[in-house]
Amino acid sequence: MKKKFMKKAAAVSLSVAMACAALPAAGPINASAAAKYVTLRTKFKTLKIGQKNKMTLINNTQGWKISKIATEDRTIAMVSAKTASSFQIKGKCEGRTVVKARLKTNAKKKVKSKLVKCTVNVVPAEK
Numbered sequence: 001m002k003k004k005f006m007k008k009a010a011a012v013s014l015s016v017a018m019a020c021a022a023l024p025a026a027g028p029i030n031a032s033a034a035a036k037y038v039t040l041r042t043k044f045k046t047l048k049i050g051q052k053n054k055m056t057l058i059n060n061t062q063g064w065k066i067s068k069i070a071t072e073d074r075t076i077a078m079v080s081a082k083t084a085s086s087f088q089i090k091g092k093c094e095g096r097t098v099v100k101a102r103l104k105t106n107a108k109k110k111v112k113s114k115l116v117k118c119t120v121n122v123v124p125a126e127k
Contacts, residue, residue, distance in 0.1 A: 036059040037059060038057055038058070038059050038060045038061070038062070038064045038103065038114065038116070039057070039058060039059060039116050040055050040056070040057065040058070040101065040116045040117075040118050041055060041056050041057070041058050042055075042118060043117070043118055043119065044118065044119045044120075044121070045089065045118055045119070045120050045121070046120075046121045046122075046123060047077070047089065047090075047091035047120060047121070047122050047123070048091060048122070048123055048124070048125040048126070049091050049092065049093060049094065049122060049123070049124055049125045050090070050091060050125055051090070051091050051125075052088055052089065052090045052091075053088070053089050053090075054081075054086055054087075054088050054089075055086060055087055055088070055089060055099070055101075055118060056085060056086040057085045057086070057103075057116075060085060062105050062107040062108060063105050063106070063107050064103040064104070064105045064114065065084040065085070065103065065104055065105065066082055066083070066084060066085065066086070066087060066101050066102070066103060067102050067103065067104045067113075068101070068102040069082050069087045069099070069100070069101050069102075070099070070100050070101075071089075071097055071098070071099045071100070071120075072097045072098045072099075072100075073095065073097040074092075075092060075093055075095075076091070076092060076093055076094075076095040076096065076097040076120070076122050077089055077090065077091055077092060077097050077099060077120045077122055078090045078092055079099055087101065089118075089120055091120070091122035091123075092122065093122065094122055094123060094124055095121075095122055096119065096120065096121045096122070097119075097120055097122075098117055098118070098119050098120070099117065099118045099119075099120050100115055100116070100117050101115070101116050101117075102114075102115055103115070103116060
């Protein structure tokens, strides 16, 4: 008799504990997303021959500035008109290349330089 009572009491106390844990009084748990890092507006861009496009930085909360821009193949796409937060790409002939921008900042202690990339696909202009 005493054994049955102990089992029932344990079962009731366990169910009460489970019910209390599920109550919203404990407050919701908020999961925060990871902070976004500075990057270019897009990772892939398609241009027509002769078309220009302005590439800008996004999520630039720590004052990153573009210090150097380059392209892997200058015959396919050219980079120019560099400012602190943007530069221009121009399609020259059909093909695919990677455009890179070196960023620098003084707001961080360890990592003061970062490289961001964008793949550029140049297609023939429609007639």
